[in-house]
Amino acid sequence: MSERILVAVIGATGRMGGEAAKAVEAADDLQLVGRFDDGDDLGNLGGAQVAVEFTVPDASPANVAHCVARGVHVVVGTTGWSDERLETLRTQLQESSDTGVLIAPNFAIGALLMMSFAQQAAKFYESVEIVETHHPDKVDAPSGTAARTADLIGTAREDAGLDPVPDATTSDPGGARGARVHGIPVHAMRLRGRVAHQEVSFGGVGEALTIRHDSFDRVSFMPGVLTGVRKVAAHPGLTVGLEHFLGID
Numbered sequence: 001m002s003e004r005i006l007v008a009v010i011g012a013t014g015r016m017g018g019e020a021a022k023a024v025e026a027a028d029d030l031q032l033v034g035r036f037d038d039g040d041d042l043g044n045l046g047g048a049q050v051a052v053e054f055t056v057p058d059a060s061p062a063n064v065a066h067c068v069a070r071g072v073h074v075v076v077g078t079t080g081w082s083d084e085r086l087e088t089l090r091t092q093l094q095e096s097s098d099t100g101v102l103i104a105p106n107f108a109i110g111a112l113l114m115m116s117f118a119q120q121a122a123k124f125y126e127s128v129e130i131v132e133t134h135h136p137d138k139v140d141a142p143s144g145t146a147a148r149t150a151d152l153i154g155t156a157r158e159d160a161g162l163d164p165v166p167d168a169t170t171s172d173p174g175g176a177r178g179a180r181v182h183g184i185p186v187h188a189m190r191l192r193g194r195v196a197h198q199e200v201s202f203g204g205v206g207e208a209l210t211i212r213h214d215s216f217d218r219v220s221f222m223p224g225v226l227t228g229v230r231k232v233a234a235h236p237g238l239t240v241g242l243e244h245f246l247g248i249d
């Protein structure tokens with residue numbers, strides 16, 4: 001049998017980090033060598049070749065930079081990676097050109113397909129809005145998945161020369177029309193009992209198309225996390241979106 005990939009998990013007592021540590025331990029070709037949490041010294045990451053990072057948006061860039069500086073590949077699930085943060089990371093990666101970093105707004109296969117289908121549909125519809133629903137312990141809104149979907153749709157609309165989405169609203173003191181991401185209205189619900197859900201609703205004259213994805217359990221993210229761990233070393237530099245490892249793009 002070939003040698004196992006040595007893996008560390010950062011954010012290991014969190015909801016996702018805990019699930020990821022279990023998934024790594026259960027995989028024959030991977031070996032969990034380190035678990036790190038808030039306040040821990042990451043040091044040499046327990047000798048890991050690949051780190052999995054599920055923490056909070058404000059901590060993630062420093063954790064990833066620590067790994068990159070040591071040539072440890074990173075699979076990042078944490079949200080909040082603005083264009084500015086991505087640019088800084090690209091600069092850090094220039095100093096460590098063999099190192100791969102995957103930043104994946106969503107690891108669930110159905111979510112990747114939902115985003116791809118939405119991107120495909122975008123140029124055919126005058127109207128589109130996104131509604132995402134998550135558990136109420138989530139700290140960021142809108143979700144990384146919703147922001148990424150809106151970006152993909154917004155770019156596809158621009159490329160097709162579409163006008164902005166029609167909206168006659170002139171009075172909205174409470175923000176009932178939601179946030180705008182890349183020109184696309186995005187609405188966020190936080191409900192006890194839910195995990196991660198998203199609907200992309202398109203409207204055209206006399207018709208509607210709805211694309212919906214549901215993660216009912218965090219195990220839905222684990223095949224994607226493990227694929228990232230297995231493939232990240234073969235993709236030096238920065239990759240945003242697991243779809244690029246799966247041929248969905």
Ligand SMILES: NC(=O)C1=CN([C@@H]2O[C@H](COP(=O)(O)OP(=O)(O)OC[C@H]3O[C@@H](n4cnc5c(N)ncnc54)[C@H](OP(=O)(O)O)[C@@H]3O)[C@@H](O)[C@H]2O)C=CC1
Nearest residue numbers: 011013014015016037038055059077078079104105106107
């Ligand atoms: N890409 C994807 O498919 C998915 C991404 N996510 C994203 O993953 C992230 C984590 O989500 P979730 O697991 O639900 O959140 P949790 O709050 O359950 O977990 C976050 C963990 O990170 C720890 N932490 C905080 N700061 C640091 C630090 N500086 N170094 C190391 N650990 C730290 C926290 O510790 P403490 O509690 O002690 O502060 C906590 O254990 C979020 O950004 C979420 O949006 C979630 C699901 C799927």
Ligand SMILES: O=C(O)C1=N[C@H](C(=O)O)C[C@H](O)C1
Nearest residue numbers: 079105106138143144145196
């Ligand atoms: O916090 C979560 O739970 C999730 N976060 C990611 C996001 O913000 O898109 C992925 C998934 O939606 C679950």
